[in-house]
Amino acid sequence: MVNFGFTINKSTRIDYDQASKDVSRYVIAHEPSALLCIGCGCCTATCSAGQFTPFNLRRIQLQVHRGELARLEQETEKCMLCGKCQMVCPRGVNTRHLVMTIHKAMTLYNRGELKDL
Numbered sequence: 427m428v429n430f431g432f433t434i435n436k437s438t439r440i441d442y443d444q445a446s447k448d449v450s451r452y453v454i455a456h457e458p459s460a461l462l463c464i465g466c467g468c469c470t471a472t473c474s475a476g477q478f479t480p481f482n483l484r485r486i487q488l489q490v491h492r493g494e495l496a497r498l499e500q501e502t503e504k505c506m507l508c509g510k511c512q513m514v515c516p517r518g519v520n521t522r523h524l525v526m527t528i529h530k531a532m533t534l535y536n537r538g539e540l541k542d543l
């Protein structure tokens with residue numbers, strides 16, 4: 427085979443049929459304002475934790491709903507619960523409680539204790 431000097435990248439395709447929606451369902455049931463998010467990113471722009479780490483609440487919400495759950499438990503531990511995100515959210519999402527709910531859901535999920543709702 428001819429060596430062209432490059433390799434094929436690993437696929438980043440997301441298989442939504444395989445992705446777990448359990449955490450997303452749990453989060454919406456326990457913090458329904460999660461459904462109001464329009465992904466504007468204001469929470470991320472003002473985030474205290476985001477000033478010092480790659481913590482990104484907008485991305486975390488997207489990952490939860492896509493079922494991309496790797497490392498989300500550790501990510502949510504970076505939130506300082508300062509509440510700045512809640513003050514700027516144009517949709518009135520209860521962001522502090524949302525972060526805590528995602529963290530709890532991920533803890534239960536990783537222990538295999540998340541009950542399907």
Ligand code: SF4
Nearest residue numbers: 463464466467469515
């Ligand atoms: S500021 Fe509110 S609406 Fe905008 S991405 Fe954050 S949670 Fe969603």
Ligand code: SF4
Nearest residue numbers: 473505506508509511
């Ligand atoms: S409460 Fe958490 S997510 Fe919101 S601005 Fe503060 S550190 Fe960031």
